[in-house]
Amino acid sequence: MFTVDAHLDLATNAITLNRDLTKPVHAIREKERQLKWKDTQDRGNGTVALPELRKGNVGLVVATIISRYSAAGNPMATLNLPGWHSPEQAYAYGQAQLAWYNVMEAMGEMVQITTWSQLQDHVARWTNNSPMDDKKPIGYILSLEGADSIINFKYLEKYYERGLRAIGPAHYGPGRYAAGTHSDGSGLTAIGKELLHEMDRLNIILDATHLTDKGFFEAMNIFKGTVWASHQNCRALVPEERQFSDDQLKLIIERGGVIGGALDTWMLHPEFKMGKSNPRELNINLEKLVDHFDHICQLAGNCLHIGFGTDLDGLFGTEQTPYDMDTIADIVIYKEILMRRGYTEENISNIFSGNWLRLLKKAWV
Numbered sequence: 001m002f003t004v005d006a007h008l009d010l011a012t013n014a015i016t017l018n019r020d021l022t023k024p025v026h027a028i029r030e031k032e033r034q035l036k037w038k039d040t041q042d043r044g045n046g047t048v049a050l051p052e053l054r055k056g057n058v059g060l061v062v063a064t065i066i067s068r069y070s071a072a073g074n075p076m077a078t079l080n081l082p083g084w085h086s087p088e089q090a091y092a093y094g095q096a097q098l099a100w101y102n103v104m105e106a107m108g109e110m111v112q113i114t115t116w117s118q119l120q121d122h123v124a125r126w127t128n129n130s131p132m133d134d135k136k137p138i139g140y141i142l143s144l145e146g147a148d149s150i151i152n153f154k155y156l157e158k159y160y161e162r163g164l165r166a167i168g169p170a171h172y173g174p175g176r177y178a179a180g181t182h183s184d185g186s187g188l189t190a191i192g193k194e195l196l197h198e199m200d201r202l203n204i205i206l207d208a209t210h211l212t213d214k215g216f217f218e219a220m221n222i223f224k225g226t227v228w229a230s231h232q233n234c235r236a237l238v239p240e241e242r243q244f245s246d247d248q249l250k251l252i253i254e255r256g257g258v259i260g261g262a263l264d265t266w267m268l269h270p271e272f273k274m275g276k277s278n279p280r281e282l283n284i285n286l287e288k289l290v291d292h293f294d295h296i297c298q299l300a301g302n303c304l305h306i307g308f309g310t311d312l313d314g315l316f317g318t319e320q321t322p323y324d325m326d327t328i329a330d331i332v333i334y335k336e337i338l339m340r341r342g343y344t345e346e347n348i349s350n351i352f353s354g355n356w357l358r359l360l361k362k363a364w365v
């Protein structure tokens with residue numbers, strides 16, 4: 001089944017974490033297991049690479065550029081999310097990530113999607129399953145996770161010209177445009193509000209994920225265009241500021257948005273402690289995400305506002321992933337899980353791709 005994953009940080013893995021994603025997941029793990037020093041918790045545990053996306057039939061991803069700015073005294077700089085000391089440096093680093101996507105395109109590994117007609121052709125190529133077509137390019141929609149690297153709005157236009165079609169203004173901690181996760185109480189900055197007007201003008205999709213509660217409601221008042229929450233679970237099930245409350249989820253539903261279910265065990269189970277808990281001991285399996293899906297479907301009264309936004313390469317690997325998933329290719333298991341949980345064939349097809357495609361058509365046609 002053709003599958004859309006609305007949130008992967010592929011370029012961060014390639015450029016920040018030095019992973020050759022054209023190689024299979026197990027080869028990347030093997031190489032990293034020989035490292036003498038583990039600089040990130042997921043070394044040797046990664047779950048995402050281009051061959052596994054192909055194997056799992058994940059033919060379209062929303063792929064991010066993450067490049068943060070860190071002002072003096074930013075508390076996040078002490079965590080494993082440091083930032084650049086100027087927006088200009090952040091922009092240049094973002095360009096390095098974009099250059100990687102462009103090289104993947106030149107190799108036929110990926111293809112950038114910016115219009116509905118391109119997307120239609122792309123889906124047709126993936127769904128006609130010609131045996132001659134054994135290396136289909138992974139389609140990607142370019143998104144920014146955190147807008148810090150937009151030096152000013154002239155640079156927003158440059159980004160748009162090079163394919164940028166979605167922006168999450170916030171990431172973690174204080175940001176130039178919006179406060180992100182772990183800086184609850186703050187919201188959008190003055191230029192953050194202007195950014196939303198500029199995004200409306202250019203028809204760029206707003207990714208609400210990582211906005212604080214304050215920033216979220218401010219953004220929903222200002223922004224008129226298409227909204228999604230690319231990698232987002234429910235606060236009713238995992239009570240933490242990173243998740244969205246029912247009021248937030250309902251507002252996205254009312255605006256025709258889609259909420260991408262994330263497979264980070266920290267967002268799936270209230271007792272999971274990063275770096276301490278074990279997914280198997282807490283019995284966190286793939287089915288846990290379906291509890292979040294069920295909750296959103298109850299709020300919506302239908303199954304039209306959920307999809308996958310796995311975040312599976314978001315600085316974690318198998319140590320923080322449902323224990324019954326080895327690589328992203330296992331996403332196909334959801335077909336059987338969702339059937340068992342009472343979802344119809346049509347619901348399932350909408351979850352795997354239909355809901356995201358409908359939103360993109362509405363945004364772009």
Ligand SMILES: [Zn+2]
Binds near residue numbers: 145210231314
């Ligand atoms: Zn994220």
